[in-house]
Each structure stands twice: as C-alpha cells, then as structure tokens.
Amino acid sequence: MTAPILRIENISKRYGKKDVLKGASLDVKKGDLKILIGPSGAGKSTLLQCINFLVKPDEGRIWLDEQEVHYANKRDLYAYRQKVGMIFQDFNLFDHLTALENVRIGMVRVKGMGKAEAGERAVLELERVGLKEHMQKYPAQLSGGQKQRVSIARALAMDPRVMLLDEPTSALDPELIGEVHAVIRDLGNNGMTMIMATHQIGFASSLASEILFMEDGRILERGTPDKIFNHAENARTQEFCSKITELYGERG
Amino acid sequence: MRHRVPLFHTFLKAIERMPESLIAIMDALPYLLQGSIVTLIVVVGAMGLGFALGAPLAVGQVYGHPVLRRFIAVYVWFFRGIPLLVFLFLFYFGLCTALDINLSAFTVAIIVLGLISSAYQSQIFRGSILSLPEGQLKAARALGMSDFKAISFIILPQALRLSIPGWSNEYSILLKDSAVTYALGVAEIMARSHFVATRTYQHLPLYFAAGVIFLVLTWAGTKGLRLLEERARIPGYSPHGL
Secondary structure: OOOOOEEEEEEEEEEOOEEEEEEEEEEEOOOOEEEEEOOOOOOHHHHHHHHOOOOOOOEEEEEEOOEEOOOOOHHHHHHHHHOEEEEOOOOOOOOOOOHHHHHHHHHHHOOOOOHHHHHHHHHHHHHHOOOHHHOOOOHHHOOHHHHHHHHHHHHHOOOOOEEEEEOOOOOOOHHHHHHHHHHHHHHHHOOOEEEEEOOOHHHHHHHOOEEEEEEOOEEEEEEOHHHHHHOOOOHHHHHHHHHHHHHHOOOO | OOOHHHHHHHHHHHHHOHHHHHHHHHHHHHHHHHHHHHHHHHHHHHHHHHHHHHHHHHHHHHHOOHHHHHHHHHHHHHHHHOOHHHHHHHHHHHHHHHOOOOOOHHHHHHHHHHHHHHHHHHHHHHHHHHHOOHHHHHHHHHOOOOHHHHHHHHHHHHHHHHHHHHHHHHHHHHHHHHHHHHHHOOOOHHHHHHHHHHHHOOHHHHHHHHHHHHHHHHHHHHHHHHHHHHHHOOOOOOOOOO
C-alpha cells in the first residue's frame, strides 16, 4: 500500500464559541480526487483553507510526503504552500497584473526564477488552459471562466503536489462552468492530486475517487460516488444528495 | 443714488492706479517666482517624506501587531492634532534650540510638513489597503509569498493606484500650508510678497499675485496627478464604469 501524499489528521477550528471544524481527518493518495460536498456552513471551505494554513487550525496535524508541516516555522510554511495549489471560488487574480504576469509572479517572486524563463513557462501553462491568446489581458477584461482558468494556470506554474479547489465554479454562469470543468478533468486525467469542494455532483460523481459528505464541521460519511449518491448509510447524506440532485439535475 | 458717486470715484482711482499696480507686480515677479521654486521644493520634499513614512505606517496599522497599531494611532493623532504653526515654532525655536541642533528654517519646514503629511498620507493609504478584497492577500499567501512580499508586490501596487485622488488633495493642502512656513523666515512665495508689499506699500497687487501663483501651482499639480492616475489605470478595471 502506497503512503498518502497528504495526510490530514484531526483538524479543528473554532471561531469564538462556534466550532466550525470538529476533527476532520483525511488521507490523500497520489492521483486521488477527493470531493467535499455538504450544505453551506458545513466547514468545507474552512477545511480547505486549514489545509494550506490560510486559516490556522486550532488543533490537528498535516503531513505532506510523510513530512509533518510545522506551520509556525515561516520558512516551512512558505515552502509547503508552494507545493499546495489553491483555487478560490472568486478567482482572486491579482487585478493589477495581466494574465501572463499573474501566472509568472509566483515563479519570479517566490521561486526566484528569471523573468524570461518564468515567462516561457507561464505561456505554456496558459496554453494548457486554452488562454494563450488572452495572455496580455488584465483580469477585468476576462470572463469569469477565463479568470478561473488563469488562476488554475497560476497554481500549476508552481508545480504543486496537491491542488485544493474551493467551489471553483460556484461564481460562474452555467455556460462558463463547462470550460473550467474541462480543465479540471484534464488535470485529473494527467494524475493531479486534488481535493475539491463543489455542488456540481454530476461532475463530481463522474470524476471523484471518493466523495466526503460534510455537515456541521464533521465528515459524516465517505465513499465512492455510487455509494454516497445511491446507497448512503447516513440519513442526512441521503437527504442532502436527493435535494442537490433535484437542484443540479443528472448525476453524470 | 448719492453713494454711487464716491463708489464710482474709487473705481476710477483704482483704474488710474492700474499701471502702477501692474508695474509693481512685474517688478516683483522674478523675485516671487524664485519663491515659488522654494515653495515647490518644500511641498515636494514634504510629500516625499510623508510618503516614505506614511506608506509603512499604513501597512503597520493594517497588518501590524496590536501594540504597533496602537503606537501608529497615537502618532497619527499627535501629528494631526496640533496646528502647523505650533509645530513649526515648537520644532524650530523650541527643539532645535533646546537640543542645540543647527537646522535651517527651510529644512525644518520640510521635516515638520513631512511629518504632519505622513500622518495624513498614512490614512489615505490605509483606506486604500482596506478597500482591496481580502482574497488578494490570500491568493498571494497561497502561492507561498511571505507577507512582506505579498504586501510589496500585490497589495501596495494596487493600493497606491487607488491613493492618487487622495494624494491630489494632500498636495493642494500642503501647497497652501507651506505659506505658513513664512513665519520661520523661509523665503517662499508668501514671505517674498509680504516683504515686497511692506516695502513698496503695494499690498493689493502683491498679495493678488501671490494668490494667482498659488492657484496656478495647485492647478498644475492636480493636473499632473490626474495624468498619473490615467497612466497608472488598469485596463478594463473601472469600478464605476468610467
């Protein structure tokens, strides 16, 4: 049995008196695509942000490639974050930089690559997400789907070991969702390891290696798409899945 | 109807004195324009000092340790709370004498105006930083940037663009405040027009000329900053549809 690439153990987070995460644990193997589903406020986004310490967990430990991450050590933290790509619901492209500069800046300022070399790589990554001809445009000149594809290229340029996707298509018009899904599907086919929160269960069930149903800060149930969507053991999982299926149509 | 006659009479006398007034202005103009160079150096120097101190103060007040934030809040309160003239006297006649520091009035003017401006500018920058979406910093951190890099390469380039309209305000305020430094004997526009006016008794034309020079400098500066704003504008990024 191969060791997990990313191991998350017992992550908890409290905001004041509210427990947002109550001990979430998860092992991710190379090439896995883990999908987090669950109602708003279940803790999906907090869990993803705890994984790269954008939100500092109150408890819990994380290992990447069997090395424990000591996030209090800044150098360790910055090195770790380079290896964990993050895609946000609202893209968060750097508004003052062109698409090309957005993809390049991490390589130049974090990895210390030369501008020319980083630029070449950035063009390759933009080509991969189908945006080479838009590389000189600023975020404000791009559609939502294009912005999200630039943000994926920006993350890929750092050569991440794992990608975290926090509802990458939730802010998109229905007709733009497909182009982003195509890029993510392509990543999955190329063996990228990913954890993704989404409500797009059609897409999720066709691609996921495992679905995790979260509610109230806990991972209530986990299993293959077939198990979760068709044979869930937990009553809440069943209820949620049937509601979301009604809302988002087919199961892919 | 009766009072119209003396009024008209006064008006006529003023017209009669016009050539005299014009000559007074023309005579004093080179001297006043030299003063406007002094004024501009004081203003630009103070803006520069205010920027150099104000930008880090803003960053510290937004992202700093609570103790640092408290300290900066007190700094801002201090420099915004005391009248300029009091500061100038306090610094020049008070501190410099007490500590036996030999600084020219010109240097003191730049330092004092710069310190006060840093307090105001820090709040301009702070407002701009706070208006940026939180996600910008998150995305920078997610790439592995330290907070220092994220602030230098992501936050400040955007915040400074948003600060240009506020700067134009700060420039026109500094320009007018710089006239107060005449009280220390800095040879700027106000000091020079006062000097010539009291010597020639041509008060009206000389202060009028001083006012016009200030108006022109205000116009030129705000125009320049407007051009900078245009040049620094991010294509497609117009939150108000302009």
